[in-house]
Amino acid sequence: MNTEQTLVKEICPTSTQAWIKNGALLVDVREREEVAQLAYDVPEIVNIPLSEFEERYAEIPKDKEVVMVCKAGVRSLRAAGFLINHGYDNVVSMKHGLARWVQKGFPTKGDISGIVSSSASSSCCSTETDAPQNHSCCGSSH
Amino acid sequence: MKQIKVLGTGCSKCKTTYNNVLEALKQTGIEAEVVKIEDIEEMMKYNVLTTPVLMIDGVAKVKGRVAEIKEIKELLINDAPIP
Numbered sequence: 001m002n003t004e005q006t007l008v009k010e011i012c013p014t015s016t017q018a019w020i021k022n023g024a025l026l027v028d029v030r031e032r033e034e035v036a037q038l039a040y041d042v043p044e045i046v047n048i049p050l051s052e053f054e055e056r057y058a059e060i061p062k063d064k065e066v067v068m069v070c071k072a073g074v075r076s077l078r079a080a081g082f083l084i085n086h087g088y089d090n091v092v093s094m095k096h097g098l099a100r101w102v103q104k105g106f107p108t109k110g111d112i113s114g115i116v117s118s119s120a121s122s123s124c125c126s127t128e129t130d131a132p133q134n135h136s137c138c139g140s141s142h
Numbered sequence: 143m144k145q146i147k148v149l150g151t152g153c154s155k156c157k158t159t160y161n162n163v164l165e166a167l168k169q170t171g172i173e174a175e176v177v178k179i180e181d182i183e184e185m186m187k188y189n190v191l192t193t194p195v196l197m198i199d200g201v202a203k204v205k206g207r208v209a210e211i212k213e214i215k216e217l218l219i220n221d222a223p224i225p
Contacts, residue, residue: 005183051206053191074151081186 008080009092013101016067016094020044024065029053029079030098038110040069040101050075057083065090071115073097144174144218150194152180158208159194166214174218 011019020026026045028035035047048056050070060066060083068076068083073095080093094101102108102115146163150156160178167174179185188195192206196214203209203217 005186007183007186050191077182078186078191082189082191085186085189 005077005081007084008077010073010077010095011067011092012095013104013106016069016101017106019065019067019092022065024067025061026067026069027060027076027079029068029070029075034071036110037114038098038102038108038112040098041107041109048079050079053079053082057086060088062088062090066092068093069097069101071097072099144172145197145199146174146176147179147197148176148194149179149185149188149190149197151182151185153193155208156180156194159196159204162209162211162214163196166211166218169211170215170218172218 016024016026020042023044026040026042028040028045028047029050030047031049031051032047039045039047046059048059057079066083066088068080068091070076070079073093074097076093076097080091083091098108099115102112146167148156148160148163150159156178160176163176167176179188185193188197188202190205194204194208195202195206196204196209196217198217204213209217
């Protein structure tokens with residue numbers, strides 16, 4: 001799938017750390033059961049599953065910097081685009097999602113064994129996609 | 143002529159929806175322009191969160207799942223202009 005686009009700024013997990021230090025809010029759009037299994041361990045984070053996003057997106061403050069996150073960086077990209085189309089200015093999406101976050105050794109809560117890391121790239125800022133190939137790109141399943 | 147758009151990322155569900163649209167049109171004999179949109183930027187213009195999405199004349203009718211032939215036929219027939 002071609003994920004090149006210009007609407008949403010994408011940042012890597014390492015850059016996300018800097019955003020977090022500056023007080024950014026992380027919004028995890030994975031489904032509840034995914035979050036229960038393994039969650040980002042950061043000070044400010046909310047879970048708004050993509051399946052509930054249309055009804056709940058207004059819970060996200062417009063006056064904060066927001067980093068959208070998910071498992072592979074595809075759902076978060078769509079959700080970030082949705083927010084930008086709804087007047088949010090300070091929204092970015094984290095590329096490569098939790099898979100790369102775990103690969104980089106950033107803090108999590110839960111079991112990391114379920115995370116499939118199909119890319120061994122040493123740089124989280126590379127342009128290659130590392131979306132797990134064995135996951136559907138449809139619906140809310142990835 | 144109806145405008146039908148299938149928004150999706152090129153996965154199997156999206157392809158199935160697209161093929162179901164073609165089959166529904168064949169079975170109903172309704173003429174329509176069918177466009178498949180796989181470009182992520184183009185998709186984001188439509189505020190798509192979950193795919194596939196079936197749009198008929200600019201309105202999202204089915205979101206986040208495969209649209210079945212039967213329901214597409216019903217959507218096409220119900221939306222058909224009164225002669």
